[in-house]
Amino acid sequence: MAEMSPFEPVIGLEIHAQLRTETKIFCGCRNRFGAPPNTDVCPVCLGLPGALPVLNARAVEFAIRAALALNCTVHERSIFARKNYFYPDLPKGYQISQYDRPLATGGWIDLGGTRVGITRLHMEEDAGKSLHHGFADSDRAAYLDFNRAGVPLVEIVTEPDLRSAADAAACFTRIRDLVVALGVNDGNMEEGSLRCDANVSLRPAGSAAFGTKTEIKNINSFRYVAQALDYEIARQAAQLERGQAVDQETRLFDSDRGETQSMRGKEEAHDYRYFPEPDLPPLDVSAAAIDAIRQSLPELPDARERRFVSSYGLSAYDAEVLVRLMPGAADFFEATVAAGASAKAASNWIQGEVRRALKDAGTEDAAAATISPERLAGLIALVERGAISNTVAKTVFERMWTSDRTAQAIVDAEGLAQIDDLALLERLVGEVIAAHPDSVAQIRAGRHNVIGFLVGLVMKATGGKANPRRVSELLTRAINGD
Ligand code: ADP
Ligand code: ZN
Ligand code: MG
Numbered sequence: 001m002a003e004m005s006p007f008e009p010v011i012g013l014e015i016h017a018q019l020r021t022e023t024k025i026f027c028g029c030r031n032r033f034g035a036p037p038n039t040d041v042c043p044v045c046l047g048l049p050g051a052l053p054v055l056n057a058r059a060v061e062f063a064i065r066a067a068l069a070l071n072c073t074v075h076e077r078s079i080f081a082r083k084n085y086f087y088p089d090l091p092k093g094y095q096i097s098q099y100d101r102p103l104a105t106g107g108w109i110d111l112g113g114t115r116v117g118i119t120r121l122h123m124e125e126d127a128g129k130s131l132h133h134g135f136a137d138s139d140r141a142a143y144l145d146f147n148r149a150g151v152p153l154v155e156i157v158t159e160p161d162l163r164s165a166a167d168a169a170a171c172f173t174r175i176r177d178l179v180v181a182l183g184v185n186d187g188n189m190e191e192g193s194l195r196c197d198a199n200v201s202l203r204p205a206g207s208a209a210f211g212t213k214t215e216i217k218n219i220n221s222f223r224y225v226a227q228a229l230d231y232e233i234a235r236q237a238a239q240l241e242r243g244q245a246v247d248q249e250t251r252l253f254d255s256d257r258g259e260t261q262s263m264r265g266k267e268e269a270h271d272y273r274y275f276p277e278p279d280l281p282p283l284d285v286s287a288a289a290i291d292a293i294r295q296s297l298p299e300l301p302d303a304r305e306r307r308f309v310s311s312y313g314l315s316a317y318d319a320e321v322l323v324r325l326m327p328g329a330a331d332f333f334e335a336t337v338a339a340g341a342s343a344k345a346a347s348n349w350i351q352g353e354v355r356r357a358l359k360d361a362g363t364e365d366a367a368a369a370t371i372s373p374e375r376l377a378g379l380i381a382l383v384e385r386g387a388i389s390n391t392v393a394k395t396v397f398e399r400m401w402t403s404d405r406t407a408q409a410i411v412d413a414e415g416l417a418q419i420d421d422l423a424l425l426e427r428l429v430g431e432v433i434a435a436h437p438d439s440v441a442q443i444r445a446g447r448h449n450v451i452g453f454l455v456g457l458v459m460k461a462t463g464g465k466a467n468p469r470r471v472s473e474l475l476t477r478a479i480n481g482d
Pocket of ligand 1: 010011012013014158159160161199200201210213308349478
């Protein structure tokens with residue numbers, strides 16, 4: 001039996017997701033990544049005196065989509081609040097957020113077997129970015145880029161329902177899949193579109209009360225969430241085993257060292273002095289508007305995975321790969337089947353050759369495939385009709401990937417159709433038998449699997465164009481008699 005830790009981890013996540021609106025949450029500036037510093041700014045998002053915020057209706061709609069997909073209750077009235085703190089990248093000296101009356105509360109998300117509660121989802125604005133490096137090594141200045149200031153965010157807070165680092169990473173992954181499928185977030189964690197704060201405490205196994213938690217701020221990958229929590233769980237366990245209390249503090253994950261480090265303790269914790277935002281009215285959304293958004297939700301990943309199993313007969317594993325693990329693959333798959341391919345063959349080709357070719361091209365996204373679902377279906381049809389062997393099909397696929405020709409056109413132009421000429425096959429079988437008397441003797445002595453070696457030689461002699469089953473039959477008959 002594995003050694004049991006006397007402590008059980010308790011984990012809750014706070015996830016910040018940028019909303020993919022055209023413009024920022026309270027002004028008309030462009031919401032985009034990568035523009036030259038301080039070019040997407042105006043008096044509102046720079047916090048200049050007298051400038052007034054105007055709420056972006058599209059951001060509200062996106063936030064409601066996310067809240068409904070997370071099974072939350074969306075409130076018809078919520079309130080924006082000022083969260084006050086001083087930081088150079090926060091031009092107004094406060095962030096407009098929501099506090100005691102958030103947009104949505106009381107949801108959940110399923111993780112395979114376990115259900116994780118969603119405490120709340122609220123709207124807020126992103127801050128700018130501090131850059132702590134200049135153009136020369138000797139440059140010790142800090143630079144500020146306010147392009148990100150005022151980008152709309154939702155913060156999604158989970159209940160402390162998670163019990164392992166792996167589950168926490170899986171929860172973050174599921175939430176990303178969801179907001180991406182909803183079209184409200186681009187899922188780009190390298191660009192910071194999605195960030196996670198992980199809260200973790202330990203308690204004696206079997207105890208009902210929670211221990212003191214630490215919060216690890218701003219983690220930007222699934223892998224780092226798991227690594228940071230594993231490190232933190234081990235650190236807290238060592239502390240408790242030494243008989244020392246865990247300090248309530250905020251920590252940062254150093255991905256180079258694989259360690260968390262203290263950023264600030266309880267004493268330095270911010271007092272945000274929240275109060276209702278006087279420059280914005282309450283956010284009112286009618287029940288009818290909420291319902292219209294509910295009706296417009298697309299099929300979500302869980303439901304799609306289930307449908308791939310029930311209506312296409314795929315395995316749960318194949319459904320998961322297509323829906324969750326290969327971006328764009330589910331749409332590509334459905335288009336390939338709609339163009340006439342069998343589901344199993346389409347799934348195999350997409351997870352096999354298409355995925356490999358995408359990787360070679362430096363991407364994972366099936367939408368970047370240079371072969372259309374219709375052309376792939378054409379190739380699969382040729383294999384299923386027996387017009388070409390699987391081996392030849394792979395060659396044809398290569399040619400298709402780098403051209404816009406159909407499978408049939410390539411097979412016709414290059415004479416790749418399967419060889420059905422019985423006389424030719426029998427002659428090649430005879431030649432292979434004559435050249436390998438040892439193998440023939442082994443087969444006659446009962447080592448039937450040696451036949452595979454001879455089949456391979458005949459296939460090679462035909463450039464892969466014979467039907468291997470046919471070749472195997474001819475060899476067996478020639479060697480063992482009828
Ligand atoms: P805070 O007041 O420190 O912001 P909250 O109660 O708002 O704490 O919770 C913030 C996050 O921390 C939530 O995701 C919640 O699930 C999680 N959390 C709260 N208490 C604990 C605990 N004892 N251990 C682990 N996570 C916790
Ligand atoms: Zn602006
Ligand atoms: Mg809190």
